[in-house]
Amino acid sequence: MFTWRHFVWLAICAAVFILFIFAYKKKKPTLEQVLTSACVVCVLSELTKVFSVIKLVPSADGSIIYPYIPTNHLPLHMCSIQILLIFYVRFTENKKFRETLLAFMYPTCLIGALLALAMPSIFTTSIPVEKAFVHPMAYQFFLYHSMLIALAFCIVLSKEIKWEKKHYYSSVITILVLGFLSLYINSIFASPTYLNGELLHVDFWPNFFFTYQNPIGLHLTELWQWHLYLLIIIVLAFLLLGICYFPLLRKKK
Secondary structure, three states, X not given: OOOHHHHHHHHHHHHHHHHHHHHHHHHOOOHHHHHHHHHHHHXXXXXXXXXXXXXXXXXXXXXXXXXXXXXXXXXXXXXXXXXXXXHHHHHOOOHHHHHHHXXXXXXXXXXXXXXXXXXXXXXXXXXXXXXXXXXXXXXXXXXXXXXXXXXXXXXXXXXXXXXXXXXXXXXXXXXXXXXXXXXXXXXXXXXXXEEOOEEEEEOOOOOXXXXXXXXXXXXXXXXXXXXXXXXXXXXXXXXXXXXXXXXHHHHHO
């Protein structure tokens, strides 16, 4: 993170986005066509990720080898959850719920992808930064998140949504609910160590939605620090979603 390789990737993502905007304005595809392309990108992205991170792990006695995907690569991060939403809004006939989801996807795709590109956890959890241009995971990570940013702009430019305050409220509530559920999910997929029924330490946790630890490497050692951290990300959720919706609601008014 914050190496010259990181900045080169950011420049590549910016170039990809600019080229996409030019192509979008020239071709003027429908949102349905954009979502179809996004579905293709999602499939290619997940295939690349799975076959790049899957490992053969021996059983305890070494007699059997199992293929295993590390739990931090499960599609339970905010940006990964967008895959399910993209497929749903592309093929559903429920127009009302589709609009609600599209209104939710616009700020979460935009903010989530921008934060992911700014703080690429891939270099701390998946591959060393030295492999930023030779490992397929790097291409999967940066190009997939670039697609999410482009999709967020397409949702707005398509003018298929009549933006209302209820979209802001429903998006905030959804984010809070998903964040709360991540506390359960992070605990389920954690690797605790017990001795005589007493919890000694936790060796690994996936940190979905970054509700367990912050993405910038500041270690939380006291419970009150974690409470303060949760409060900060909740406030940020309110503010960042508000920043995304404000120009759209103001323009409508």
